[in-house]
Amino acid sequence: MKKNVLIIGAGGVAHVAAHKAAMNNDVLGDICIASRTLSKCDEIIESVLRKGHLKDPANRLYSRQLDALDIPATVKLIQETNSGIVINLGAAFINMSVLEACLETGAVYMDTAIHEEPDKVCETPPWYANYEWKRKDRCAEKGLTAILGVGFDPGVVNAYCALAAKRYFDQIDTIDILDVNAGSHGKYFATNFDPEINFREFIKVWTWIDRQWKEYPTHSVKRVYDFPVVGPCPIYLNGHDELHSLSKNIDANSIRFWMGFGDHYINVFTVLRTLGFLSHLPVTLTTGQEVVPLKVVKALFPDPKTLAPGYTGKTCIGNFVKGWKDGKPREVFIYQVSDHKQCYEEVESQGISYTAGVPPVAAAMLVAQGIWDPKTMVNVEELDPEPFIAILDRIGLPTEVKEIQPGGQESFDGSVRELAQELAESTATVTVSAANPMIALAPKSPKN
Structure with missing residues (x-):
């Protein structure tokens, strides 16, 4: 001990x-x-x-x-x-x-x-x-x-994989790890943890499909899923830490990771990346000073700790697992929901x-x-x-476990189609104002 x-x-x-x-x-x-x-x-x-x-x-x-x-x-x-x-x-x-x-x-x-x-x-x-x-x-x-x-991811989601194998499935086909933050911090743009580490994650996508590693462009594969509690959210196929061990330790045909990004995040991220501001390699200024663009961006962004007091909304992270139990198809969503305001009230x-x-x-x-x-x-x-x-x-x-009707309305399809088709559908539309950038964060008007 x-x-x-x-x-x-x-x-x-x-x-x-x-x-x-x-x-x-x-x-x-x-x-x-x-x-x-x-x-x-x-x-x-x-x-x-x-x-x-x-x-x-x-x-x-x-x-x-x-x-x-x-x-x-x-x-x-x-x-x-x-x-x-x-x-x-x-x-x-x-x-x-x-x-x-x-x-x-x-x-x-x-x-x-x-x-x-x-x-x-x-x-x-x-x-x-x-x-x-x-x-x-x-x-x-x-x-x-x-x-x-x-x-949590990696960590709790790895334990959810082990729990699925131990309690819910005799054989696992696919695991889709879904991570969405449906909260609002009220800032024009901020990352929820270290901006440098956050952006470094999204340089390329490595994912485990059909028992082999496959690479895709960042934010090229998009789905919208109706999550428990938080509702429909756009999510994108991404690489992530846990895939690198789960591919070795969990017997499944495909293990994928999906993260939620709103259109505004995609817009800002795409502009920063396209202009070179997310590079992790040093550049030399005309003054001769050497700087790393990504570290400059980090210095300009809000400290994630400062977002806490005014944060509202919820997160939902979990594993959508498909396979077989007792010879029958089974689908289970093992997940956890947290509330930003409650977290602040408890531990600031x-x-x-x-x-x-x-x-x-x-x-x-x-x-x-x-x-x-x-x-x-x-x-x-x-x-x-x-x-x-x-x-x-x-x-x-606290963990929740939800049985899903195989192939039903609440099922999640994480299979990846031809890249050209995925790229055509992985779009983000943002309305901005040069005079008032916060318009990009305004709720969309309801459709008639």
Whole structure:
């Protein structure tokens, strides 16, 4: 059993994780929040205390300054804080440095996203094989538990895949992971998590179809699906972290990921990308100064944490699974709905950060209790999903399971047609005003 948690990072997801860890510190012990900017860590602690979320005041909640790319410094901090569990919620660029520190100290390692190198985007699948899985043998040799991608997607959706295989299907045909945010933050344009990481995800689309990797242009395949609670939303075929492990660990013919984007998002994204502002590679200005366009865009955008107070609406994320049970076709939608306003009222966060920040704490609780402790490197779908989902139900992310009539009106068809046909239908129409850009966000007039 492990106790004492080191949370690395001080963004929106770390904010939620700190609240939830404090609310369960009778299980988790001391909690240290570490980041390059100490004041951000202290702001999180102030929020936790303001909401009265420190369950056991005998256990510490404190902050430390850390550059997590500095492996010796991270090793020293793990040792000084006597942390048995490290939850890495910093930028994806630090994953391997933090993992190396855990390998040296024996602390359990967790993260919520696949590792990235600054000069590479959307790497050749399976992406995990390029970095994380190369260290799997070392984790096994040392008996080190490393749980990869334990946010919501990746994370909870991986557990939903494992649950589908365990409880609902004898044989799975397709899994379509659907992620939609039907909320409104009131800004002209903003991303719900780190803009740099957000935009890097959408450079190209790698998806798993007919048991092989296929590449498609970004936002080239569009569907509209009528989601529970949030209603009809446009969604686009995208690549995503979880596909890179699910393709290996889940026996299914096709596993695809779809994300919701409104027409306004598509419009702004397309203009930025076309003009080169989303490039992750440096350019030289006429002054001789070198800048990375994507980092400039990030600096201009609102901090995702600042969106929380006025955010309204709901999110819906889940897995639409098709296959067979007892010789009969079956379709099931396993999903979770969160409300932005309720998330803010509880932990002073918006819903996207909430859905990503709660799961690593649930996983840490399972590790602390000795329920999840594989003593090697695993992705979430390799672990028993039921105790994980049970804790999520209790601490803020209740799961719903909906039976769907096979081929009926509520069914989802994720099969991809010829690209020319898909491109013709993947359009976005936006009305804008040069004098008042917010017109682009105005509700459309009802049709007569």
